[in-house]
Amino acid sequence: MSAWSDHVTAALLGTERRDPPVLPEAPGDPGDKAARLLDQAAVLTVRRRAGRLPAAGAEVIAAAPAETAPVVPPAAAGRLGRILAGEQIRVLPEWLDAAAAHGWRVPARLLPELMERGRGDRMLRPSIARSAGRRGVWLALQNTDWAYLVGAGDDPGGGAEVWETGTRNQRVAFLTALRGGDPGRARELLTGTWAAEPAPDRAAFLATFGQGLSPDDEEFLEAALEDRGKDVRQLASDLLARLPGSAYGRRMAARARACVAPRTRTVRGREQTCVAVEPPREHDEDLARDGVPFHPSGSFAPGGPNGPIGARAAWLREILARTPLGTWTETFGLPPMEIVCLPLGGPAPRGAPDGARDDGTAASGDADGRIARDVHIGWARAALRQRDAEWARALLKGGVVVDEPEALADLLAVLPPGEREPAAADLIRWVDGHPDLLRVLERVPGPWTGALGAAVVATLASAAERPAHRDEHALTRLCRLADQRLDPSAASRLEAAGAAAPRAVHDLVTTLRFRDEMLKELAL
Numbered sequence: 001m002s003a004w005s006d007h008v009t010a011a012l013l014g015t016e017r018r019d020p021p022v023l024p025e026a027p028g029d030p031g032d033k034a035a036r037l038l039d040q041a042a043v044l045t046v047r048r049r050a051g052r053l054p055a056a057g058a059e060v061i062a063a064a065p066a067e068t069a070p071v072v073p074p075a076a077a078g079r080l081g082r083i084l085a086g087e088q089i090r091v092l093p094e095w096l097d098a099a100a101a102h103g104w105r106v107p108a109r110l111l112p113e114l115m116e117r118g119r120g121d122r123m124l125r126p127s128i129a130r131s132a133g134r135r136g137v138w139l140a141l142q143n144t145d146w147a148y149l150v151g152a153g154d155d156p157g158g159g160a161e162v163w164e165t166g167t168r169n170q171r172v173a174f175l176t177a178l179r180g181g182d183p184g185r186a187r188e189l190l191t192g193t194w195a196a197e198p199a200p201d202r203a204a205f206l207a208t209f210g211q212g213l214s215p216d217d218e219e220f221l222e223a224a225l226e227d228r229g230k231d232v233r234q235l236a237s238d239l240l241a242r243l244p245g246s247a248y249g250r251r252m253a254a255r256a257r258a259c260v261a262p263r264t265r266t267v268r269g270r271e272q273t274c275v276a277v278e279p280p281r282e283h284d285e286d287l288a289r290d291g292v293p294f295h296p297s298g299s300f301a302p303g304g305p306n307g308p309i310g311a312r313a314a315w316l317r318e319i320l321a322r323t324p325l326g327t328w329t330e331t332f333g334l335p336p337m338e339i340v341c342l343p344l345g346g347p348a349p350r351g352a353p354d355g356a357r358d359d360g361t362a363a364s365g366d367a368d369g370r371i372a373r374d375v376h377i378g379w380a381r382a383a384l385r386q387r388d389a390e391w392a393r394a395l396l397k398g399g400v401v402v403d404e405p406e407a408l409a410d411l412l413a414v415l416p417p418g419e420r421e422p423a424a425a426d427l428i429r430w431v432d433g434h435p436d437l438l439r440v441l442e443r444v445p446g447p448w449t450g451a452l453g454a455a456v457v458a459t460l461a462s463a464a465e466r467p468a469h470r471d472e473h474a475l476t477r478l479c480r481l482a483d484q485r486l487d488p489s490a491a492s493r494l495e496a497a498g499a500a501a502p503r504a505v506h507d508l509v510t511t512l513r514f515r516d517e518m519l520k521e522l523a524l
Helices: 002-013 035-048 075-082 087-103 106-122 124-129 133-142 144-150 167-182 183-196 197-210 213-224 228-241 247-259 285-289 309-319 326-332 338-339 365-386 389-397 407-412 418-433 437-442 450-464 471-483 486-495 503-522
Strands: 259-269 272-278
Touching: 002 035, 002 418, 075 087, 075 144, 075 167, 075 418, 075 503, 087 407, 087 471, 087 503, 106 124, 106 213, 124 407, 133 144, 133 309, 167 197, 183 197, 183 213, 183 285, 197 213, 197 228, 213 228, 213 247, 228 247, 228 365, 247 259, 247 309, 247 326, 259 326, 272 418, 285 486, 285 503, 309 365, 326 338, 338 389, 365 389, 365 407, 389 407, 407 418, 407 437, 418 437, 437 471, 450 471, 450 486, 450 503
Parallel strands: none
Antiparallel strands: 259 272
């Protein structure tokens, strides 16, 4: 203790007036008194803490459990350190997922920095949890800032009592798990507390019905259409629209048939089936109750190159999106591919039961074009909501005219896995050079390989050759999107653009090379 007191005295009086004692085991320059004082004080501090006895009754921290997964190879560990230091930080989720997929874990020395990043980035947390190993969970138990790793706030963390005592997130997690195994019991529990739950909680709990949705839920969902919470009513209508054979579907089908119907017309002496369309003329309380608001989203927003959508067109899109697709195969007696290829137009003139046009032309091509887009967008939204692969395939392959190509991009997820890549490649080629290209690509998850990767590379090469300054921003955004999704092997093809290519392309090639080396290190 005397040495510590001597150092404190020297610090208070100043090293010019009092020499600090010399500790042989301490580092530092003996000629620099101030530096020696600080170095020796650091040594004494560690010595005092290491020798301190724990307080009586102090809880002993259990040692970290033994790991079962091996640590990543040294080269991969070094690359992770560079990523955490800021080099190509955007590839961090891919590094973590690839490490977990190959059965590796993160080195213990990098866990604190990694877990601190997860504290501020919720999207990163699942990837951290898969690759942190047992040491990561052990650390999370010692630091509440990292408790997300063991599911704090999201994991029920107990039995049935969680429904009575847990937080909203815990109760949602409990209800979701129960819906997966016993949806009837989950519905019974929610029914018992429904009236006392605040509106935000009712909406969160009702969203769990997407798991295990069945006709047994119809009565509960129909009652929820009368709920005082707007979000609750909207969720209930969305769920009912996904429920086959529901009364809700029949109501929507009746409305849809009043707007869209087959007509027979004579074109150059031959009968032809077409689709007559008349958007709804009014909005009533029953339509609002079934989830179609008076001002649907986008009803007065720009609708692509054709100007505002308009309320009636927006109502039509909403009705069609909520109508069972079997309505149309029954109405037209045709498969989806043939239905989406039928000519569409406005209503038949009054007094002409089979249609008034006999020359195959429309009274207003622009108006009929807008009507066709409204119908096709409604069908596309219905195919996505009902997860109907046959209709998704027909809309993607049928050459439909849609002023929202991202609505078609969403349908890629509905297709069987083997069909998604070529369908996505066709869609990318269709919208190449179109302002909506980026919005379409944002909806196409990676990895972009094969035909899809080739289509994206061709799009990038084409954009890089355009000299207009106005295209540079779009190209930069496209490269930023591709650097995480494009197959790293595409780097060699992009390098063919040469030194004259924009900087964004060179940066993309650098990132692809980095990812290629990264994935090879983890595949050892």
